[in-house]
Amino acid sequence: MKNAILSKLVVLLTLVSIFGCKKDLDDITPPPRPGGDRTIDQEVLDSVYSKYKYSSYWESSIPVANPISSLTDKYTDADDLLGYLMGLTPKKNDYKYHPTYNGPLDRFSWIEDLGADSKASAMADxxxxxxxxxxxxxxxxxxxxxxxxxxxxxxxxxxxxxxxxxxxxxxxxxxxxxxxxxxxxxxxxxxxxxxxxxxxxxxxxxxxxxxxxDIQPFQLGKVFTENGKKAGYIGLSSFEELKSGVSDSKMKKGIDSTFAVFANQNVTKLIVDLRYNGGGYVSSAIHLLNKIINSSGNGKVMFKYDLNKNLKKERDQGETEFADEIFVKDNGNLEIQQVVFLVSDYTASASEIVISALKPYMDVKLVGYDASTYGKPVGFYREDILGKVGLWAASFKIINAANYTDYWDGIPADYPNVFDNFYKQFGDPSEDMTRKALNILIGPGSKASSRTATVRSSVNRTTRELNKIPRRNMIKD
The missing domain is CATH 2.30.42.10 (PDZ domain)
Known part of the structure; x- marks a missing residue:
């Protein structure tokens, strides 16, 4: 899980011991406190401000505090300080699919407790x-x-x-x-x-x-055959690491072996089940994209990174971390033509990259339990602060080859409000969302499985969640 940026940056939501800091911010180093040095707790707050001001995608919305202590001394808690800074970012007032949200665009950045008793649920993998x-x-x-x-x-x-x-x-x-x-x-x-x-x-x-x-996100890979027609299916609940030590992770092995089967069976239509996929590592999303892409996109732009002035300057000076991502087809003679994604409001971050990146090159449709995906076009790397906290500031935004971006309200489903039939297993051809995708790709199948998928009411939901699946975010590694 060591990021490409690890020598200079440190990356995101993952095991605490593996991460370091991004870089010294000499231009805005907190000044000494008049009459004496800053305490450790005060230095943490100073650094939260400094690093957020430097790295945040909305850097221009954060005013310069001079001295920094004139702002940070108003707070005793890093979360409270970060909440104030996030509140300074612009607002969006026209949410269609998430109308109950009316806050700042940055609702994503967060503080990770690096203490020994911190919860592991805050970490990727x-x-x-x-x-x-x-x-x-x-x-x-x-x-x-x-x-x-x-x-x-x-x-x-x-x-x-x-x-x-x-x-x-x-x-x-x-x-x-x-x-x-x-x-x-x-x-x-x-x-x-x-x-x-x-x-x-x-x-x-x-x-x-x-x-x-350790999260094992690979759910299932299989090929459906109905009326002599084929469609591949792969399900992933998140994008975890491609490596486990020096070996390929179980997730990568599952992806690779599944696409080998697809190639052997000449699959041209594909269902990608991301209904519970809240994101994860960008590199893992890229790996899946290179397995899916056909010849029309090979060698072309997968997606680009939009950055604030500080990170743009680094890139202009030769930093390659945020160079454009290019498709490198990695599926042999496989030529997938149509993809249907199964999505929900849980589908976020790195999983939205996969959907967005394929849209300019392939026939892409979304079958949604909700009306859209979650809507998180921004990603993170982690800045460690004095061994106390990790700052995850939303620092870069994704733009696809057709300049599609700003999907803060989610990527709309082509077929919304299809029932997530959790009484049936993933990959069951009679499960409602899967059935809808199969009907789109290859038409109604056998008599036993050709029923119409249930379209639920978006208002009268009959299920109420007890606990929610944590989102994995978009981790730059």
Whole structure:
């Protein structure tokens, strides 16, 4: 997970011990405090301001504080200071798909606690907890169901599946929305006793320990064949590292082996399931893009980076970190012509790069559980501050080859509000979102699987989430 920028920059959301600082900001180094040196806590705040002012995509919106302490001494908490700085960035007033948001464009930057007791869930490639994400379903008596189990998690290790009904937690059988407060406490506890029932009505009880685990985002790769026509399918819940030590990661192996099968079977139509993919490493998104792209895009611009004046100056002086990304076709004779992405409001950051980058070169359609993706065209690298905190300032914006950018409101779905049928597994041809994609690419299949996908009401949602999948962001490495 060591970034290309690691010698000069340090990168994003990942293991604390692996990161360093970006660079010395000699031009805005905090001055000594009159009458004595700054305390460590004051120096942290000074550096949060200095580094945000230097690196933020909206640098021009942040006024010069002279001396810096005239601003930072108003705050005792780094999060509060950063919140103030983010509040100075421009606002967008015409959100169509996220109309309840009316704040500054920078709602993405954050402070990471680098203390020994900090939560691993703030880091890429690593999560903490049970890896179980659940929702109350009003259509089924307000019962609690598992809609996603993260690969590599304790929940996945014992065999809990998407679609399992939760009957009990900690001996409590009241698994309904009115008891949400207690259920929240159960899934945050150090241990969890959970009883589930699967689609075959088999009941099991599991005893789990709350722990940190390596995320395994590769869900499934397969080829559908219906009426003599083929469509490939690949599902990824995030973009984690391409390497695990000196070896390829399980995610990379899954991607590579899947596309080898696609090439062997001459697949020309593809479903990419990113409905729960909140992003991750830019390099991993690029790897997937080079597997998908056909000859029409080979050697052409994949996407460009838009930067503030400071980072532009570095690039003009020869820094290659933010040079344009170019497609390098890496799929043999495979020539995919059509791609359907399965998306939701969880689809963000690096996963939106993949969608945007392919649009100028291929027939791309989006089947959405929501009306659009999340909307995060900006990315990050991490600045370590005195070993205390890491600053993740939104520092660069993505622009595709057709100059498509500023999708703050998300990338609109061509087919919105299609039901995410979490009673069925990923890659099931009868699952609603997958079925819709297959109908688009190859038409209705067999009689058993050719039903019309359910279009849910965007207003009367019958499911209410218990806990949300963390977004992985857009990590420059």
């Amino acid at each position: 690593l999560a903490d907890g049970y890896g179980l994400y659940m929702a109350f379903d009003g259509n089924r008596g307000d019962s609690l169901f598992v809609y996603f189990v993260e690969g590599g998690s304790p929940g996945a290790a014992v065999g809990i599946k998407r679609g399992d009904k939760v009957l009990e937690m900690q001996g409590d059988k009241k698994m309904v929305y009115s008891n949400k407060t207690k259920v929240d406490e159960y899934i945050e506890g150090n241990t969890l006793s959970i009883k589930t029932e699967n689609a075959q009505h088999v009941q099991k009880t599991y005893n789990l320990n709350y722990t940190s685990y």
